[in-house]
Amino acid sequence: MVLNCKYILCSMIIGETKTLNYRNLDKIIFTGHDMEIYQAIKYSIEKYGKTDPEVIIARVPHLEDELYKVMDLSVSGDNLQEFIDSVYNTQLKTRFKTLINKKIGSNVEIEILGMMKELENLVKETCDSEDYNKKGVELFTEILEEIDTEVEEKDIIETGFSNLDNIINLEKGDLWLIAARASMGKSVFMMNLAKNFAKKNKKVKVLSLEMKAVALQKRVVSCISGVSLNKIINKKNMQYLTEQEKDDICKVNTIADYVLANIDYYDKAGATIDDVETQIKLASSQGCEVVLIDYAQFITSNKQYQTETLRIADIVKRIKVAGRENNVLTILLAQVSRAVEGRADRRPIMSDLDGSSELEKTSDIISFIYRDDYYNDDSEYKGLMEIITRKQRNGALGTSFLRFFADIQRINDYTTKV
Numbered sequence: 001m002v003l004n005c006k007y008i009l010c011s012m013i014i015g016e017t018k019t020l021n022y023r024n025l026d027k028i029i030f031t032g033h034d035m036e037i038y039q040a041i042k043y044s045i046e047k048y049g050k051t052d053p054e055v056i057i058a059r060v061p062h063l064e065d066e067l068y069k070v071m072d073l074s075v076s077g078d079n080l081q082e083f084i085d086s087v088y089n090t091q092l093k094t095r096f097k098t099l100i101n102k103k104i105g106s107n108v109e110i111e112i113l114g115m116m117k118e119l120e121n122l123v124k125e126t127c128d129s130e131d132y133n134k135k136g137v138e139l140f141t142e143i144l145e146e147i148d149t150e151v152e153e154k155d156i157i158e159t160g161f162s163n164l165d166n167i168i169n170l171e172k173g174d175l176w177l178i179a180a181r182a183s184m185g186k187s188v189f190m191m192n193l194a195k196n197f198a199k200k201n202k203k204v205k206v207l208s209l210e211m212k213a214v215a216l217q218k219r220v221v222s223c224i225s226g227v228s229l230n231k232i233i234n235k236k237n238m239q240y241l242t243e244q245e246k247d248d249i250c251k252v253n254t255i256a257d258y259v260l261a262n263i264d265y266y267d268k269a270g271a272t273i274d275d276v277e278t279q280i281k282l283a284s285s286q287g288c289e290v291v292l293i294d295y296a297q298f299i300t301s302n303k304q305y306q307t308e309t310l311r312i313a314d315i316v317k318r319i320k321v322a323g324r325e326n327n328v329l330t331i332l333l334a335q336v337s338r339a340v341e342g343r344a345d346r347r348p349i350m351s352d353l354d355g356s357s358e359l360e361k362t363s364d365i366i367s368f369i370y371r372d373d374y375y376n377d378d379s380e381y382k383g384l385m386e387i388i389t390r391k392q393r394n395g396a397l398g399t400s401f402l403r404f405f406a407d408i409q410r411i412n413d414y415t416t417k418v
Contacts, residue, residue, distance in 0.1 A: 005034045005087060010073040011080040012041050018050045022081055024088040031391070032350060032360050036060050037067060066357060094394065157289065157329050160196025161413050163400040167389055168365055172289060172327045175320040175362065177296075178387075179334040179353055180369035181341070185385060185404060185411075186333045187211070189369060190292050191219050192411040193331065197290050198262035205264045205283035205291045207276060209298035213265035219409045220263075228407045264288065272300045273315050277322045284326035291323065295333035297354075313358035320362050334359075336368070346375055350390055366391035371404060384414060 005028065011017075020026070020042060030038045040059035044052050053071070057064050075083070157170040170176060180186050187210070197204045208216055215233070222229040227245045264286070266279050276299055283291050293299075296312055305311040316332065323330030336352040348368040353359050360366065368388045372381040385404040389397050401414040 005030050005038075006070050007073060007075055007083045008080065008087060009034065009037050009041065010070050010075050011083050013051050013053060013056065013067075013071055014075065015078065015080060016050045016052075017041075017045060017080065020045055022084055025084050028084065028087055029091055033063055033066050033357055036063060037070065157197070157202070158200070159193055160199070161400065161402055161411070163402065163413050164387055167396050167398050167400055168367070168392060169395045170329055170365070172329050173324045174329050174364040175316075175323055176329070176331045176365040176367070177316070177334060177353075177359060177363040178331060178367050178369065179336045179348060181336055181338075181346075181348070183374065184369045184371055185406070186369060187216070187294055188219065188404075188406070188409050189385070189387075189411060190294055190331070190333060191216055191409065192223065194263050194290075194292055195220055195223060201262065202290060203262050203264070203283075203286065203288040205266065205279065205286075205288045207271070207279055207291065207293045208265060208267045209269070209271050210294055211267070213267040216265065222408050223410045226408050226410070229409050230407070270300055271298075272302060273318050274302070276315075277318060280319070280322040280328060280330065281326050284328050288328060290329045290331065292331045293319065293333065295335065297335050309355040309358075313355040313362075316355075316359055316362050346370070347386070347388060360391055363391065364393045365389065365395070385411060 008025075008028065037056070037060060040056040041051050043059055044050070044055040048055060053067070057067060060067070157172065158165045159168070159170065168176075178186065178189065190206070194204045194206055206213075206216065218232050219229060221227075222232050225245075227241070231241055231245070264283070268275060271279075276293065280291050296315060299315050301311060301315065303311075303314070305314065312334075319330055319332055334353065336348045337354060339352055340346045340348050347370045350360055350366070352368075353366075366389070368390065370386045370388060371384070372386070373379040373383065381401075383404060385402045387400040387402060389400070391397070403412040403414045405411070
């Protein structure tokens, strides 16, 4: 049985744990709601000398249902140290493998001695000194053997943005959820991803539930040609095209043709989740490696749900299953709630997602798009788009900066460190 952090939380609550002095407990990485629950447990122990469910619920009342699910795992409080050791070793192995896979995915030339040194440093950080040598040898051997068998099978899909590829690792079967407020550039980012994938001769399927396919194609032409989208989509403005811009559009036809040939579109208005599942299966049968969906809130369902949160959660789960069953990378766009507008820092966080708990469980990677100059005219980040990765099942978290050109629908790498 693969153990996770919830087993530790359950064991601490059921067993009425009276201390935090368990080996490696302080090194366990709790995330999302698990982190909030752990902090509540820690508060209960430090203030009252034991874990008290009533105290814990009072600290995180918004997670009461989640807490009851954790306590229903039917585990013993006597096995807490066993659970901690199991989760700790799993997380340590994941960190090792992420360190190596990140370098492989970024096409960085790897020196064996240099890599071993990095692994050694990581072991020293995470292992007690008395078991460092034993733990180090065991982990080096076990992990390198696993990676040796996995690397050949690994098919890393690069976004075409080196700043982003240095953080995220995309594979077929993954679900990458990308969310933002309106007007942040979700559709522009999606089409730049599609263009980059297509230029690498990967077949891509775009399910556009918000706008027609021809509108997206014009965005790609604008991006490649460098001619303002406003001149391309507005017939009245086309008369103001300069001779150079006309030449640029003519020259881009050859490039756009082979790029657009690798991008297939589906733009049925009112598409249901059944339609989306069918399109993912069809895309896979046609050799597509990536399916991009714009966006979650536009997907309808014939099923009745008590709340919008439950509807979105079910839709995302079904998309995840369809992508994995058909072995395609699925990229799903989504809106975040208006809650961000009421904060001083409007960068979205996990709780801004509708049904954040379920979406966090389902998605392999969750990133948010943010543009500071949308809100602040005098922003020091003018012209920059931030891709903030807050969840990655097998990789790092962090922010990637990209250069955003709204008028020509183009996104480029940003080379200067912010």
